[in-house]
Amino acid sequence: MTDEFDLVVRGGDVIDGTGRPRFAADVGIKEGQVAALTVPGAITGKATLDARGLVVAPGFVDIHSHADWLLPLDDHGEILAPMLRQGVTSLVVGNCGHSLAPVTEDSTRLADVSSEILRDRAFPYAWRSTAEMLDAIEARGVAFNVAFLAGHGTIRQSVMGNAPRAPAPDELDALRRATRDALREGAFGLSAGLAYKPGVFAPSDELASLCNVVAEEGAIFTVHGRAYVWISPFYKPMLLGAPHNVRSVDELVIAAKRGGARLQLSHQIFIGRRTWRTYPTVLRRIEEAVASGVDVAFDAFPYTVGNTTINAILPAWVLDHFEERIRDPKVLARLRREFAMFRLALGLDWSDITVTWGGGKASLEPLEGLDIAAIARRLGVSPFDAYVHVSRESSGAARVLIGTYSGDDTDEEPLRAVLSHRLCAFETDAILTRRGRFHNPASFGTFPRVLGRYSRDLGLFSLEEAVRRMTSFPAERVGLPGVGRLAPGHAADLVLFDPLRVGEGGPNAPPVGIDKVVLGGHVVVDRGAMRLDRPRGRVLRRR
CATH class of the missing domain: 2.30.40.10 (Urease, subunit C, domain 1)
Incomplete structure (x- = not known):
């Protein structure tokens, strides 16, 4: 024919x-x-x-993208061109607890603050519900296939602001209703960011209750855990018991099991040289959860650096009323002591934290591209004071790359173990905007690096398995219709x-x-x- x-x-x-x-x-x-x-x-x-x-x-399906706040922009295709160039055609957005909807008149201000490092520029929220947001994005057109998650933090802000406490019974009912509405309006799941405000304030019982809603709706719960380090401010007793990143996985598995939800552990990483040794225990805990009947998997990126906000390593007691506490001498004295202890315990150096964007503050632009140790030398202050300076001056909006994520230039054993695991989907976790001059390498090379370095060159898995875990596997995890397979009807x-x-190019x-x-x-x-x-x-x- x-x-x-x-x-x-x-x-x-x-x-x-x-x-x-x-x-x-x-x-x-x-x-x-x-x-x-x-x-x-x-x-x-x-x-x-x-x-x-x-x-x-x-x-390729990027199961963990932060492109949300670019999609309403007419030029989002140009900004996100590096993603298309590496083969990404489908994005799962709304990760780490922050999403474009649902919002209220009052919560849009909080959503703007939470999304500051993700945005290229401001835009009006021409919607309130998830359904209205999806319609608005669809009407403008998108350069990718896009699936949205509802952010737990965004929902929490719409119900109870950034209140640093557990929800009251009526508030929990409202959280459950808002979650159910978002899922029924087209969101593929609920995401949480338990190291970020306001998710950091959510107790396990709240998570389990919302997991119940997710399960009833047949959706998925994706989550940035409280701890990716062996010791943290989040779990007590601090020094006795299991490493904190193990406790984090245990907490999330228990919440998902109580609620009956499918669970996706976001960006499974091990931060700090002294955390690396915990990777066999974490992977074993996940495998034990699967054996016990919990539907759980995880995702990871193929680099030993990752992007986040400069405030991501601050404890919850500082994030509550941050603008006041980051200027309080008594708070800073306590924080200085805790940082000294944690950095030593983790094996994380100030030179492992690089500022990629100064939060739009002109005074911080000369510091972009420098690590905290170098910034300290330039300013003539201690590294701790340099870190506080960038955090305070940017109102916590500065974007950083942190090293020692599951390895470094000399040792990738934890990273390779994670990438090799059959339950690992590949993702970028990249924040890509026109702001700043320095970017996460994952924005440009994640999927080619997996195919080239880790499959072809190192032989960690076959090329067919590499493709599966960047296509059908993430699509099936999230429930994406008609993508992820090369088959008639797709x-x-x-x-x-x-x-x-195939492989990554140079920087940017x-x-x-x-x-x-x-x-x-x-x-x-x-x-x-x-x-x-x-x-x-x-x-x-x-x-």
Whole structure:
């Protein structure tokens, strides 16, 4: 039959996302969907892509993205172009407890403060409910397929502000109703950020109650835990008992088990050189939870640095009334003592924390790209005082890269153990905006780095398994319809890459070996060149 397809991808090796071995096939695309997988040469189309020597895989799914506050902007495709260039066609947003909705008139101000490091610039909240937000984003058009999570912190702010306490019974009822409404309006799950305000104030009973709602609605609970270090301010007794990151996993597994919810542990990392030794225990705890019947998995990025807010390492007692306490000499004296103890205990140096964006403060711009030790030398103060200075002057909005995440340049044993695990989906956890001159390398190279360094070069897993854990596995975890597999009836989202060359580029540079990216049957990246004539993505909704 002549030209029965809109597009034919010819001559490639198909890795379909299921984990099965690659096979030679031509891919026929019609009306934005994969319509056929056939023996080479059996079909024709109005247009053809030559995939000889290339792997043809489903578009990659970033299960943990922070692109929320860019999506309402007309130029979000340009800002997020590095994600498309590395093969990402689907984003799961609303992570770590912060989402665009639901909001109230009063809580939008709090949402703006919480999202400061995630935003490129301000915009009006032209919605209140999750349904209204999804409609508004859809009407503007999106450059990716986008699935939204409802943020526990955002919901909490809409019900009880940033109150540093457990919810009263009527407030808990309101939290449950708001969570259920968001899920029924199209959110794929509930996310929590238990190291950030206001999630840091949520007790385990609150989490278990909300997990019950998530379970009843058939959704997923994703969570940034309280501790990714072996010792922290969050658990008592501090020095006796299991390491704190183990206690964090235990707390979340118990909450999910009590509520009956599926659980996704966000960015499973081990921060600080003295935390690295705990990775076998954490992974064993997760495996034991699965054996006991809890539906739990996790995700991770392939770097030993990660982005966060400068206040992420502050204890809850400082975050409560932060603007006052960060200026209180008595508070700072106590914090200085605790930091000295924790840094020594963790094996985390001031030089491991680099400021990438100063929160928009002109006085901090010269310090961007410097680590805290270097900033201290420039300012002529102690590293602790330099850290407080950046935190205070930016009102906690400064963005930082922290090193020693599951390894460093000399030792990647924890990182490789995590990435190798069958329950690990790959993610970026990247904050990418035009603000600042320095960016998380995950924004540019996560998926090519997994395919090149960790699969091809180090042989931690097959290429087929690597593709599975960046396509069908995260799509199935979240429940994304029609993405994550290269099969008839699924969206025509494809990545064509050279398995012999694929890998990350230099700092802030496009990857190598990604030949083309197809979204909804349209080529959106051609050898690094963007083709963003109009948004080609879809707003996904849970049904």
